[in-house]
Amino acid sequence: MTRRGSSRERRASPRAPGDCFHPEEREALCGRLLSDWFSVHARRLPWREDYDPYKVLVSEFMLQQTQVETVLPYFERWMAAYPDLASLAGANESEVLKLWEGLGYYSRCRNLLNAARAMVKEGLHLPPSDVGRLRSYPGIGPYTAGAVASVAYNLPVPAVDGNAERVVARLCDIPLPAGSGALRRRVSEVVARMLPEGRARDLNQGLMDLGATVCMPHAADCPVCPMEAHCLSLRQGISMGRPLPRPRAEIRRIDAWGLVGFREGACLMRRRPDRGLWASMWELPWFERDSEDFDSDFREWARPWRFSCTSRRDVGQVDFSFTTHRVRAWVVAAEVSASPELAGNEDGRWRFVPFEELPKLVLTAPARKFWTEFTKSQRTLF
Structure with a gap:
């Protein structure tokens, strides 16, 4: 044959x-x-x-x-x-x-x-x-x-x-x-x-x-x-x-804090830059978890904007990914106060957004996960 x-x-x-x-x-x-x-x-x-x-x-x-x-x-x-x-x-x-x-x-x-x-x-x-x-x-x-x-x-x-x-x-x-x-x-x-x-x-x-x-x-x-x-x-x-496998990029794994910061029925949010990852979208803050002490890590992260927080509550954990990063975030809800300079911060993007307006915003993937976890486990908070 x-x-x-x-x-x-x-x-x-x-x-x-x-x-x-x-x-x-x-x-x-x-x-x-x-x-x-x-x-x-x-x-x-x-x-x-x-x-x-x-x-x-x-x-x-x-x-x-x-x-x-x-x-x-x-x-x-x-x-x-x-x-x-x-x-x-x-x-x-x-x-x-x-x-x-x-x-x-x-x-x-x-x-x-x-x-x-x-x-x-x-x-x-x-x-x-x-x-x-x-x-x-x-x-x-x-x-x-x-x-x-x-x-x-x-x-x-x-x-x-x-x-x-x-x-x-x-x-x-x-x-x-x-x-x-x-x-x-x-x-x-x-x-x-x-x-x-x-x-x-x-x-x-x-x-x-x-x-x-x-x-x-x-x-x-x-x-x-x-x-x-x-x-x-x-x-x-x-x-x-076939085809040959594509070269694998090195994966960076990050532990982070996810912050649902609230004040008088509003949530602390930041609008992303107009270019780059999640361009122009709204995010709930997150920052790397250098220790198990949220307060210490928060103070270091918040220093440029003079934020402070009280009434901290642990919400849960979520995972998210972007590019070559894999992030596990411990989500924390905390009452946040801001300096008078908040409205005039360096990029003008920080804002306290009323809770009822959040569904109208285009949120980043991590922000949606933080908010979902927060509403699921803290429904009686307010």
Whole structure:
């Protein structure tokens, strides 16, 4: 059987330089992926119902570093509030961020809003189809541009997300690290040669769905894969070794105090800087726990703003993460007094916010956890 296959390969059309398969092989595996598998197993997703370019754009921003199951309820609420490009472009940023709250990576939300505003300012009612023009807008890189062009407009452009990257890395036995620019470029070249005429949308989505449901990161159901017979890494028994693991960043573990500081029915909060982590969001203070003595650590942290606290109450513990940091916070509720200079502090961002106004603010992930823990365990405090 192997000899006969090799004989056929010698008679087949030659491979292009750097290609994984002969043209006949590509045609066969595309046929199996699309006709035998995707036509039956394609995921039913709301942005696929009519392939509206605006819906596709929103979904792609939401899906960056977020699972489909998490995105679905956010997408439905978003479409109810901002059903088209014009309604989003005219929206208030704080209201948009509030609707996004819980999805994380808030720069995506700001980029989506700014991209919509730029498109509407140019007189557009829908995102454009041109990849180069799409990439001129905030937050739209090669993948998002390719996804809008191919999924929304069915143009012959590769759209390589993490799932498709993994599928092709295994299919072609590409020994490059996951998430690397080199792997993404190599996979994009392969996908560009695979795209069948008139079916770029289906091919790109088929690879994504295959990676999401069959060829998964830590498990692969190879017997049900439509491309099993063509998978080069499977033939060598190294499927789980492709792509290569990405280099792991060093994790820093931090013990911290989380402060719910109150005064006369209001809570001490600070607005984050306009750039960087949790930009422009509101936070409840937290600071590193250098000892088991909250009062001592608090005095050291609070010295620049001349805060003082009384009536301390332990609330509980919460964990949260950001970038390469893993934080365990001991949450403390305390009555806080501030110097007269609070309103004129160095960045003008500290504020006592009435409790009833907190739900209207866009809170950082740690702040939401602190407040939830506080309200859960201290309901009778006030």
